[in-house]
Amino acid sequence: MSDLSRLSFNSQTAKNWPLPELIEAAARSGLGGVGLWREPVQRTGIERVAHLVRAAGLEVTSLCRGGFFTAPDAAARRDRIDDNRRAIEEAALLGAQTLVLVCGGLPPGSRDLAGARGMVADAIAELAPFAGEHGVVLAIEPMHPMYCSDRGVISSLRQARLLAERFPAGQVGVLVDAYHVWWDPELAAELALLGPRIAGFQVCDWVTPLPTGVLTGRGMVGEGAIDLRALRREVERSGYRGLTEVEIFSTRLWERSGSEVLAEACRQYLAHVV
Amino acid sequence: MSDLSRLSFNSQTAKNWPLPELIEAAARSGLGGVGLWREPVQRTGIERVAHLVRAAGLEVTSLCRGGFFTAPDAAARRDRIDDNRRAIEEAALLGAQTLVLVCGGLPPGSRDLAGARGMVADAIAELAPFAGEHGVVLAIEPMHPMYCSDRGVISSLRQARLLAERFPAGQVGVLVDAYHVWWDPELAAELALLGPRIAGFQVCDWVTPLPTGVLTGRGMVGEGAIDLRALRREVERSGYRGLTEVEIFSTRLWERSGSEVLAEACRQYLAHVV
Numbered sequence: 001m002s003d004l005s006r007l008s009f010n011s012q013t014a015k016n017w018p019l020p021e022l023i024e025a026a027a028r029s030g031l032g033g034v035g036l037w038r039e040p041v042q043r044t045g046i047e048r049v050a051h052l053v054r055a056a057g058l059e060v061t062s063l064c065r066g067g068f069f070t071a072p073d074a075a076a077r078r079d080r081i082d083d084n085r086r087a088i089e090e091a092a093l094l095g096a097q098t099l100v101l102v103c104g105g106l107p108p109g110s111r112d113l114a115g116a117r118g119m120v121a122d123a124i125a126e127l128a129p130f131a132g133e134h135g136v137v138l139a140i141e142p143m144h145p146m147y148c149s150d151r152g153v154i155s156s157l158r159q160a161r162l163l164a165e166r167f168p169a170g171q172v173g174v175l176v177d178a179y180h181v182w183w184d185p186e187l188a189a190e191l192a193l194l195g196p197r198i199a200g201f202q203v204c205d206w207v208t209p210l211p212t213g214v215l216t217g218r219g220m221v222g223e224g225a226i227d228l229r230a231l232r233r234e235v236e237r238s239g240y241r242g243l244t245e246v247e248i249f250s251t252r253l254w255e256r257s258g259s260e261v262l263a264e265a266c267r268q269y270l271a272h273v274v
Numbered sequence: 275m276s277d278l279s280r281l282s283f284n285s286q287t288a289k290n291w292p293l294p295e296l297i298e299a300a301a302r303s304g305l306g307g308v309g310l311w312r313e314p315v316q317r318t319g320i321e322r323v324a325h326l327v328r329a330a331g332l333e334v335t336s337l338c339r340g341g342f343f344t345a346p347d348a349a350a351r352r353d354r355i356d357d358n359r360r361a362i363e364e365a366a367l368l369g370a371q372t373l374v375l376v377c378g379g380l381p382p383g384s385r386d387l388a389g390a391r392g393m394v395a396d397a398i399a400e401l402a403p404f405a406g407e408h409g410v411v412l413a414i415e416p417m418h419p420m421y422c423s424d425r426g427v428i429s430s431l432r433q434a435r436l437l438a439e440r441f442p443a444g445q446v447g448v449l450v451d452a453y454h455v456w457w458d459p460e461l462a463a464e465l466a467l468l469g470p471r472i473a474g475f476q477v478c479d480w481v482t483p484l485p486t487g488v489l490t491g492r493g494m495v496g497e498g499a500i501d502l503r504a505l506r507r508e509v510e511r512s513g514y515r516g517l518t519e520v521e522i523f524s525t526r527l528w529e530r531s532g533s534e535v536l537a538e539a540c541r542q543y544l545a546h547v548v
Contacts (some may be wrong), residue, residue, distance in 0.1 A: 007491050018389040073430070106499055111499055111500060111501040112501070113457075113499075113501070117459075143418065145418060145419050145420070145457040145458070146418065146419070146420040146484065146488070148376070148456075148457035148480075148499075149457075149480055149482055149498075149499040155458070156455045156459055156460075157459075157460055158459070158460075161458040167287075168305060182387075182422075183387075183419040183422035183423075183429045184419070184429070184430075185391075185429060185430055185432070185433040186430075186432075206423055207424075208423055208424050208487075209486060209488075210420065210484070210487065210488050211486055212483060212484070212485055213484065213488045214483075214484050214488065215483075223424075225380055225385055225387075225423040226384070226385060227385040227424075268294040272277070
């Protein structure tokens with residue numbers, strides 16, 4: 001049987017599949033890990049999920065998501081920091097290696113991109129030691145520039161790296177998601193510079209036309225424009241030794257059964273990534 | 275009256291407006307220039323358009339568009355080079371300062387991004403002297419990364435600059451379109467490095483949600499996330515002395531009368547750009 005032990009399955013790829021079933025199926029299929037999201041974890045019960053993944057022998061390669069640090073006023077920013085502290089505690093409870101940070105877009109009505117980026121840096125500075133104490137790495141996720149205004153003002157690997165490097169590697173790293181970074185002319189150079197800062201590696205594929213809102217039109221691994229095998233090799237050449245996580249937001253996939261989507265993700269991973 | 279002499283109106287912003295009317299209205303409103311597209315110019319007749327803009331005392335700040343250099347086979351790439359030669363001749367006939375290059379996406383079915391970028395570099399190398407002889411600057415337009423797979427594999431100002439710098443400044447420059455580059459963390463640094471390589475400056479605004487296909491959802495100047503005034507200042511600080519061209523692809527604007535859209539663009543330019 002082909003080896004899936006380096007593969008992790010992000011639960012949002014089959015978001016309507018109850019977590020206990022998803023975890024059981026991932027383990028039975030021979031996967032090495034799962035990526036989790038806070039809301040479904042809370043619905044199932046965090047203690048229960050923590051027990052299930054441990055019993056199944058699965059790594060939790062990521063917990064999604066912290067971040068959303070950009071807010072118009074100090075009180076709102078304080079609330080978000082507090083929420084991120086809870087997320088860090090949840091990640092620690094689950095044994096998750098990273099908390100993924102989707103850093104937030106421009107505050108409503110604002111055009112102050114530099115200011116928003118400053119808010120992100122300030123928030124990470126405040127949270128980094130707390131994350132380190134909990135054994136959780138904050139994984140800054142540079143978002144595709146098409147999300148700059150409304151989801152994530154950290155737009156490139158280089159920008160994420162320069163921000164992460166202000167902190168110890170045990171506190172802050174960078175998540176490399178193929179969907180967000182595949183186009184970057186600096187990709188190879190930045191991966192080499194990132195080295196041990198790579199805190200996670202996610203794959204899906206780039207397919208067009210993009211749907212309205214550009215959020216839920218990701219392609220299954222292997223059906224799009226990204227040379228995922230070459231990217232996986234570059235990521236590993238930089239020293240990354242973690243799992244490869246399949247994370248796909250797709251209205252088309254969400255209509256199908258979770259077990260079918262998992263099976264397809266495994267096949268496509270073997271055909272196009274390893 | 276407020277000064278519109280540094281403003282140019284790209285005809286695609288009101289694409290259903292007959293060119294002779296558009297040119298006449300732009301001149302009457304006190305604009306300094308127009309940006310033109312090959313197909314409507316051909317429909318009206320290139321000699322006639324050349325005469326109209328000259329008689330109206332308008333600059334032609336750009337001719338759109340050349341490029342689309344990426345093709346699966348050598349014969350198709352040769353056809354595109356030939357078509358770009360014709361576009362350069364048309365630009366010269368119109369007195370256009372630049373031919374805008376939308377360089378092309380990945381060839382169908384290809385995942386070889388480096389290869390596609392190589393095709394672009396090869397094509398520009400072949401065309402640059404021909405452009406220089408005709409007094410036309412090839413303006414490489416870095417495209418927003420959301421167009422990387424299907425329209426333009428040149429994705430950042432830095433990448434465009436490094437490519438342009440292989441050639442004399444009189445042959446190859448870079449078009450700075452706010453929509454494509456506003457998110458770039460290297461924006462200010464790259465504009466400073468570009469200096470006299472900036473061959474044109476286009477504005478519109480970034481509004482969300484993006485529509486299906488992400489092509490025709492640009493915002494009117496001033497209604498979105500981009501700090502256009504700050505960007506215009508940076509562009510001018512780098513030494514750019516050309517006009518600011520309003521270019522907006524918007525299904526919403528295309529439903530309105532051209533004269534109404536031109537009037538609104540002028541008002542918004544005065545309120546948000548100068």
